[in-house]
Amino acid sequence: MSERNNWNDHASANGFYPQQEIKRTYTPEEAGHGRRRRPVSRYRRRRRRPPNPGVILIVLIFVAVFGVCIYFLASGRSAPAAGTDLLSTAESTGAGTGEENGLAGKERVLVLSEEAVHTGDLILVNYAYPYTFPADAEEEITAVSAYKNDKYYVRDNNSKLRRSTIEKFNILTEAYFAATGFSSLQVNSGYRSYQEQVDLYAEYVATNGEEYAKAYVADPGYSEHHTGLAMDLNVYVPGEGIYYVESYEPCAWFRENCEDYGFILRYPSEKVDITGINYESWHYRYVGTPHARIMEEKDLCLEEYIDFLRSYTYDGTRLLYDADMGVTETLAPEEPFTEGTLIYFVPAEEGETRCRIPADCTYAVSGNNVDGFIVTAEKAAS
Numbered sequence: 001m002s003e004r005n006n007w008n009d010h011a012s013a014n015g016f017y018p019q020q021e022i023k024r025t026y027t028p029e030e031a032g033h034g035r036r037r038r039p040v041s042r043y044r045r046r047r048r049r050p051p052n053p054g055v056i057l058i059v060l061i062f063v064a065v066f067g068v069c070i071y072f073l074a075s076g077r078s079a080p081a082a083g084t085d086l087l088s089t090a091e092s093t094g095a096g097t098g099e100e101n102g103l104a105g106k107e108r109v110l111v112l113s114e115e116a117v118h119t120g121d122l123i124l125v126n127y128a129y130p131y132t133f134p135a136d137a138e139e140e141i142t143a144v145s146a147y148k149n150d151k152y153y154v155r156d157n158n159s160k161l162r163r164s165t166i167e168k169f170n171i172l173t174e175a176y177f178a179a180t181g182f183s184s185l186q187v188n189s190g191y192r193s194y195q196e197q198v199d200l201y202a203e204y205v206a207t208n209g210e211e212y213a214k215a216y217v218a219d220p221g222y223s224e225h226h227t228g229l230a231m232d233l234n235v236y237v238p239g240e241g242i243y244y245v246e247s248y249e250p251c252a253w254f255r256e257n258c259e260d261y262g263f264i265l266r267y268p269s270e271k272v273d274i275t276g277i278n279y280e281s282w283h284y285r286y287v288g289t290p291h292a293r294i295m296e297e298k299d300l301c302l303e304e305y306i307d308f309l310r311s312y313t314y315d316g317t318r319l320l321y322d323a324d325m326g327v328t329e330t331l332a333p334e335e336p337f338t339e340g341t342l343i344y345f346v347p348a349e350e351g352e353t354r355c356r357i358p359a360d361c362t363y364a365v366s367g368n369n370v371d372g373f374i375v376t377a378e379k380a381a382s
């Protein structure tokens with residue numbers, strides 16, 4: 001079948017127009033995320049004896065010497081190299097364990113550039129927050145056909161995505177095939193450059209008029225397809241035709257399990273008021289794990305999730321995801337991070353932002369494309 005459906009953002013089969021007024025009524029509290037605190041254990045107090053002046057003197061001398069040592073250690077510690085090197089993508093950003101460079105047992109501090117806010121797997125690109133086309137991210141855009149596995153199709157050799165997105169999609173489709181034997185998903189549309197979105201818009205204006213184009217095609221710069229993290233999927237059955245993922249029965253596994261591999265259905269029907277985009281049953285987006293799972297568990301779209309995460313900070317309550325149990329908890333400020341996946345928000349500062357990372361963990365940092373960074377730190381049980 002030579003003719004394929006050319007689905008684009010905002011285009012829908014039923015001719016339903018997206019809502020013009022976008023309500024942003026959501027607050028983190030409304031999402032009902034509980035701040036469960038674990039009971040603090042009580043220590044038994046021993047009866048104290050009157051202090052011995054000699055002992056006090058020795059302790060004071062020890063504290064003074066210790067304090068001076070700590071001061072010199074702290075002031076001599078240099079910050080890691082700054083900027084985009086650390087943050088070209090959430091994955092490459094993160095590659096690190098505390099054990100390298102003699103950092104075992106020590107908290108580390110990343111220095112993040114202003115531009116880094118606009119890179120990473122968790123960037124929010126919508127009607128309000130345009131994509132900035134960071135050079136490092138653009139370099140990662142590549143032909144899907146060059147890196148894909150044989151467990152799905154790609155519409156043509158020009159279709160592109162971020163290389164990391166292709167790799168994650170390969171893992172997902174391998175698992176899909178292993179579970180069901182199905183390999184007929186097709187990447188119908190992937191990355192679009194600014195100019196491609198300009199052309200697409202012009203094409204819609206020429207064919208259907210300005211009003212129609214406005215309603216159905218994202219303004220250049222505001223489409224999630226610019227990021228290389230998003231793709232439109234359909235089902236291609238050779239000799240038969242094209243089907244929607246939404247209604248094709250063998251796609252049930254994909255719809256139910258894609259979150260486990262870091263992919264979300266980006267524009268669900270019940271979130272149109274928040275995303276500002278009509279229900280798109282074909283548009284999937286990579287955000288990474290465990291974020292996709294948490295969004296599903298809490299029924300949050302990306303706009304809501306980015307808001308939700310602002311409540312969790314390094315010095316305050318942090319989010320703790322337990323992959324084995326598949327549950328999201330919170331960690332109070334006084335509670336140590338011992339195992340699991342810790343998630344917190346670091347607000348961007350003017351110029352550079354210092355971002356603290358817990359000791360002895362692997363981590364990834366992503367900008368949110370709005371006002372800060374999201375740190376995902378993992379620590380195995382010791």
Ligand SMILES: [Zn+2]
Pocket residue numbers: 008009225230231232280282283284
């Ligand atoms: Zn799309």
